[in-house]
Each structure stands twice: as C-alpha cells, then as structure tokens.
Amino acid sequence: MFLLPVLVSLGLLFLGTVQETNSFVLNDPPPKGALRVASFNIRRFGRTVMSRPATVANIVRIIHRYDVVFVMETRDASMESVRQLRVALGETQWNYTASVPVGRTTYKEQYVYWYRPDMVKLLHAHLYDDTPDDFNRDPYIAQFQYWSQAAASEVKVTFVGAHLKPDDVVKEMEALPNAIASAKRVFPDSEGIVTMGDFNADCNYMNGAERSTATVLNTPSKYNSYLNDFVDTTVAHDTNCAYDRLVFTAQGRSEVKVANVKVFDFEKGMGLSFDAAYNVSDHYPVEFTLE
Numbered sequence: 001m002f003l004l005p006v007l008v009s010l011g012l013l014f015l016g017t018v019q020e021t022n023s024f025v026l027n028d029p030p031p032k033g034a035l036r037v038a039s040f041n042i043r044r045f046g047r048t049v050m051s052r053p054a055t056v057a058n059i060v061r062i063i064h065r066y067d068v069v070f071v072m073e074t075r076d077a078s079m080e081s082v083r084q085l086r087v088a089l090g091e092t093q094w095n096y097t098a099s100v101p102v103g104r105t106t107y108k109e110q111y112v113y114w115y116r117p118d119m120v121k122l123l124h125a126h127l128y129d130d131t132p133d134d135f136n137r138d139p140y141i142a143q144f145q146y147w148s149q150a151a152a153s154e155v156k157v158t159f160v161g162a163h164l165k166p167d168d169v170v171k172e173m174e175a176l177p178n179a180i181a182s183a184k185r186v187f188p189d190s191e192g193i194v195t196m197g198d199f200n201a202d203c204n205y206m207n208g209a210e211r212s213t214a215t216v217l218n219t220p221s222k223y224n225s226y227l228n229d230f231v232d233t234t235v236a237h238d239t240n241c242a243y244d245r246l247v248f249t250a251q252g253r254s255e256v257k258v259a260n261v262k263v264f265d266f267e268k269g270m271g272l273s274f275d276a277a278y279n280v281s282d283h284y285p286v287e288f289t290l291e
Contacts (some may be wrong), residue, residue: 030066030288034289036066037070040063040069042070042071046076059280067120070140071111071112072198077101077121096113099125099140120145148291150291157191162196176247192255235280243283254288263286284285
C-alpha cells in the first residue's frame, strides 16, 4: 500500500467556504504537515529559459517550495528542457507527467505536473476528451494519491489543470464544468477535484459582468472559488489582474480539504530584482495546501 508519513495537523478551511484573499506569501513557504501544491504559468518555458542559469536557479527555488506543481506554457516538444529541469530539481526527488503539445494553431504548449514521489503517487493522467471542441488547449487531468492528515488515511484527489485562451475566455470558462464532470466520471474514487491554472479571468480578457456570470466562480453550492478579483497574480508592476484561479469541487466523502490559498510574490519573497523575476515568468504561482 502506498503510504506517506502522518504529519502535524494544521487548521482546516472547511468546504462550503469561499476563500477571499488578496494577501501574498513572502519568505515563508507553505506550512509543512500538508500536501503543498501550486499552479504556475512559467512563461514560454523551454530550452532558451534553461540556457539562463540564474533563471533556472530561481525556478528551482520556487518549485522546491511544493510537493506538486502544475506548470503551463512548456514549449519544447523534444522535452529536453523538461529533462534538464528534472536534473536541476534532483532526479531522485522529483518526477513529472507531461501532456503532448496542445493547441489548435501553430502555437502549442505542454502541460506538466511536477511532483515528489515520496509525497504523492501519480495514478493516472490524460487530456480531457473535448469532443465539443470547446477548448483551444484541452485541460490536463491527473489523479494523485497522498496521505491526508484530515482523514488520517490515504486519499485520492483529481487535478484539472487548464490554460484558457485569452480571446475565448468566456466560452472556455463556461466549458470548465464539463471538464470537471468528466473528471468525476473517470475518477469516481477521488475525494475532491481541484481545477486550477491561468484562466485569464480578469482585465482585458474577462470583465466584471462576465465574471459575475461565470458558473465556476459564482456557484458555491457546487464550486468553491478561491482568490477574489482583487488578487494580483501578475509580476508586472503596472498590472493588477487576477488571471490565475483555483476552484474546488467536493466528491465522495469530501476528505480533501483545501487551505492556505495564496499567491507567492517571488520577487519580494526571494529578494529578486524586477528583471530577474520577470525572466522567470509574468505570472506568480497560486499556492495552497491539501490537508
């Protein structure tokens, strides 16, 4: 049986509560004693990024804060840069599962779930079967098993990772419930579904009126939406946009508990110059714990 050590209990964020925060994590990593997870759009990650040692070192520092990281915008069909990053992270400490390049146009990217095998077990991963063709980049769905301190047992959780197309955000946002429903059908034994990623759900791409009617952001009876519209997930100093989002859907016995949802401002938290931070990405990671 796959087992992870029982860790020290932390406070729980109970289901049914919508977490509204605009606070930032600075130097302190997510608390130990729970599974530490992040969603991170690393801008145009590939061989060019891996050729910059200082940037690679900063990416490694960021990823090391967590146990599972969903990464968007990997652009290297050869996967050479992904293999190089695994070496930089520590081949014995980290593994990954990656999608094929996705996208309707010549612009394509890959989704990657990075994870620590001593903390989680990857059970399965696949691209969402987008038969209606609602998404430019089909969400990447993965089921993991981990030790839940809240349940005092091993539980399974499903992640639905997505990078929504800016020009089609409203349509793709309304298609997310279909992807979540598919994840429920494929993994009926999961105790919860976490949908996360760069939804481009703010500023020029999605206005307040459009957000107010988005199902996954406004139906707390089905979807717990974390992070409000006032949270800035962008690195640029002249923007204030809540592009990146996190949504939780209960399933089964609802043993999965989401807590400590925040944005990691790595420019301040790691003491970087703006240029050094922007070389990493134009987005901050959204981080949280599963307890």
